[in-house]
Each structure stands twice: as C-alpha cells, then as structure tokens.
Amino acid sequence: xxxxxxxxxxxxxxxxxxxxxxxxxxxxxxxxxxxxxxxxxxxxxxxxxxxxxxxxxxxxxxxxxxxxxxxxxxxxxxxxxxxxxxxxxxxxxxxxxxxxxxxxx
Amino acid sequence: xxxxxxxxxxxxxxxxxxxxxxxxxxxxxxxxxxxxxxxxxxxxxxxxxxxxxxxxxxxxxxxxxxxxxxxxxxxxxxxxxxxxxxxxxxxxxxxxxxxxxxxxxxxxxxxxxxxxxxxxxxxxxxxxxxxxxxxxxxxxxxxxxxxxxxxxxxxxxxxxxxxxxxxxxxxxxxxxxxxxxxxxxxxxxxxxxxxxxxxxxxxxxxxxxxxxxxxxxxxxxxxxxx
Numbered sequence: 088x089x090x091x092x093x094x095x096x097x098x099x100x101x102x103x104x105x106x107x108x109x110x111x112x113x114x115x116x117x118x119x120x121x122x123x124x125x126x127x128x129x130x131x132x133x134x135x136x137x138x139x140x141x142x143x144x145x146x147x148x149x150x151x152x153x154x155x156x157x158x159x160x161x162x163x164x165x166x167x168x169x170x171x172x173x174x175x176x177x178x179x180x181x182x183x184x185x186x187x188x189x190x191x192x
Numbered sequence: 193x194x195x196x197x198x199x200x201x202x203x204x205x206x207x208x209x210x211x212x213x214x215x216x217x218x219x220x221x222x223x224x225x226x227x228x229x230x231x232x233x234x235x236x237x238x239x240x241x242x243x244x245x246x247x248x249x250x251x252x253x254x255x256x257x258x259x260x261x262x263x264x265x266x267x268x269x270x271x272x273x274x275x276x277x278x279x280x281x282x283x284x285x286x287x288x289x290x291x292x293x294x295x296x297x298x299x300x301x302x303x304x305x306x307x308x309x310x311x312x313x314x315x316x317x318x319x320x321x322x323x324x325x326x327x328x329x330x331x332x333x334x335x336x337x338x339x340x341x342x343x344x345x346x347x348x349x350x351x352x353x354x355x356x357x358x359x360x361x362x363x364x365x366x367x368x369x370x371x372x373x374x375x376x377x378x379x380x381x382x383x384x385x386x387x388x389x390x391x392x393x394x395x396x397x398x399x400x401x402x403x404x405x406x407x408x409x410x411x412x413x414x415x416x417x418x
Contacts, residue, residue, distance in 0.1 A: 114293065115300040130297055130311045131318045138290075138325035155299035156258040157292045 091127070099128060100136050101175035104145070104164065108172050111149065111163035137162060145171050196275045197252070204248040208241040233357055258295055265308045266298050269315050276319035281389055286326050294322075337382075344381035348374065 099121075106112070106120055118133050140146045145168035153159040164172065215237045222229045255267075262270055273294055277287045301311040312318050348369065356367045384406070391398050 113300075115297050115304075129313070130301065131313060131321070134293070134297065135318075135321040135325040138322065142325070153296050153300070155303050156261065156296045159296055160293060 095126065095128065098179065099126070099132065100140070101172070101179060102126060103133065103136055103140070104168060104172035104175060107146065107162050108164050108169060111147075111161045113151075113153075113159040113161050117162070140168065140171075143167070143171075196279070200248060200252050201245075204245050208245050211241050212238050230357060258299065261299060261302075262295075263302060266302050269308045269312055270295060270298055272315040273312075273319050273322075276316070277322070280323050282323060282326055290322055290326070340382045340385060343385055344377050347377040347381060351377070 102121060102124075103117060106117060112120070114134055114137055115130065117137070118128060118130050121128050121133070137146070141148065141162075144165060146162045147165050147168075149161045149163070150158040151161055215234050219229045219231070219234045259267065259270070274291050277290055280287070282290075298308070298311065301308075351373060352364075352367060352369055355369065356362065356364050359367065384402075388402060391402065
C-alpha cells in the first residue's frame with residue numbers, strides 16, 4: 088500500500104493534467120473520475136495539486152453556478168498546462184518502457 | 193460556535209467596552225472641568241462600537257446560507273480548515289477563495305452521500321497542504337510590508353482626526369501629530385502587527401495576551417512619566 092502511495096504521488100499531477108486536457112471540469116468531479124479509473128485518491132490530495140497547478144499558470148479557471156453552494160471552479164488547461172502534460176506523458180512513457188524492459192530481462 | 197469564534201467575539205466585546213468606557217470617562221471628565229463635551233462625537237463612537245460587535249458577529253461568527261447546509265461533522269471539518277486559513281499569513285483574498293472552494297467541495301461530497309472522513313481524513317494535514325500550495329515567501333514578505341504600511345496610514349489618519357475633533361476651529365491639515373506618536377505607530381505597524389500575525393498563525397495564546405500587556409505597559413509608562 089505504501090509503495091503504491093509513493094508511486095501515485097509521482098503520477099497524480101500528470102493524470103490530473105491529462106484529465107483536464109480532455110474536458111473542463113470541477114475539483115470534486117476530478118476526484119470522481121480518478122477514483123472510477125482505479126486511482127486511489129481523495130479530495131484532500133487533489134485540491135492542493137489543483138492550487139499548485141493554478142499558481143503555475145497551468146490551469147484556466149471558469150466559474151459556474153453550483154447546485155449545492157458557492158460557484159464552482161471549472162478547470163481546463165492553458166498552453167503551459169498542455170506543455171506540462173506533454174512533458175509528463177513523454178517522461179512517463181519512456182520510464183515505464185525502461186522499467187518494463189528491466190522486469191522482462 | 194468554535195473556540196476561535198468565541199475568542200473573536202470576546203475580543204470584539206472587550207474592545208468595544210473599553211472604547212465606550214474611555215469615551216464616557218472622557219466626556220464625564222470634560223463636563224466636570226467645565227470643558228465642552230462633544231456629545232454627537234461621543235454618541236457616534238458608542239454607536240460605532242456597538243455596531244462593530246454586531247458586524248463581527250455577522251461577518252465572522254454567524255453561519256452563512258451555504259454553511260448552514262453542512263451537516264455537523266462536515267461543518268466541524270470545514271470550520272477547522274477555515275480557522276487554520278484565517279489564522280495564517282495567507283492574504284485575505286486567498287483565504288476567501290480557498291474557504292469558498294472547500295465549502296463547495298464539502299457540499300458536493302455531502303450531496304453524494306460520502307462521509308467527511310473519506311473526503312478529508314485529516315483536516316490539519318489538509319490545511320497545511322493548502323497553505324503550502326498557496327505560499328510564496330517573497331510574496332508573503334511584500335504583502336506583509338504593504339499590510340504594515342496600510343496599518344500605519346490608518347493609525348495616523350484616526351489619531352489625526354481625533355486630534356482635530358478636539359480643536360475643530362483649526363484647519364484639519366494644520367493639526368500637528370507628535371513625532372513620538374508617529375514613531376510609535378511605525379513600531380506597531382511594521383514590527384508588532386506582523387509578529388502578532390505569526391503568533392496567531394501558530395495559534396499561540398500570546399497573540400491575545402501580548403496586545404493587552406502592551407497596552408497596560410504603555411498606560412503604566414504614561415502614568416509614571418506624568
């Protein structure tokens with residue numbers, strides 16, 4: 088469990104960037120989609136990552152009315168966010184190929 | 193009401209009582225010494241003090257419409273996080289933004305039937321992560337300096353206005369403020385207030401005791417030097 092947690096820490100930000108490149112959505116929905124994809128995470132982990140990405144100008148914010156409370160922030164990627172997503176994707180594919188080849192030896 | 197809400201309300205009430213008592217004492221002393229008593233100003237100050245207590249209650253303590261929708265366990269988690277944000281050195285605009293986002297997040301989670309522990313297992317850890325995500329040391333330093341300058345300007349404005357009210361025959365801009373008072377305001381605005389803010393961020397009780405001790409020390413020094 089601890090090993091998975093450590094691995095997830097490294098890839099969660101990249102997964103969030105990938106998710107937001109496909110559709111503009113709000114924080115709670117980001118968590119739902121990740122959990123449905125089998126990624127063990129929660130709001131307490133995802134929300135600080137969204138703040139950090141926002142501060143890095145990787146995210147565009149649009150406020151829309153929420154049925155439950157204050158306006159919701161809908162996140163989508165900026166050009167910088169797209170560049171970050173591409174860098175993560177390239178790195179992840181390269182590293183996972185190296186690790187797979189290593190295990191197959 | 194959380195512990196912090198009670199402290200905020202007690203502070204507001206005590207401060208209002210002290211200002212009202214000082215104002216009434218000043219008016220009574222002036223009347224005794226056959227000096228003119230500015231009754232409209234005295235009444236305005238008393239009403240302002242009472243209004244400020246109500247304002248603090250409405251803005252800081254009373255639950256907002258959306259907060260009332262939270263179940264008790266969700267509300268407790270939200271209040272704990274909000275207290276951590278408000279007590280921190282985070283700029284007010286970020287405090288409000290984060291509080292609003294977290295409120296919406298908790299309301300959505302509650303509507304989905306989740307438990308608060310599954311959403312935010314550890315509120316203290318979550319608060320630390322948010323503060324860390326928002327933090328920028330250089331920006332915090334600049335904002336702290338700006339806050340200090342604003343506080344200094346407010347002190348000077350209020351004291352200058354009070355001095356002018358004692359001699360309204362004089363032009364407002366001719367009234368002189370003592371240099372020692374300016375120096376005192378600079379010390380308070382640039383040194384004491386940031387220090388108090390850091391103590392409050394650590395939730396240290398000295399954040400509440402220090403202003404009181406400073407006031408007592410100052411009054412004591414003034415009495416000794418008379």
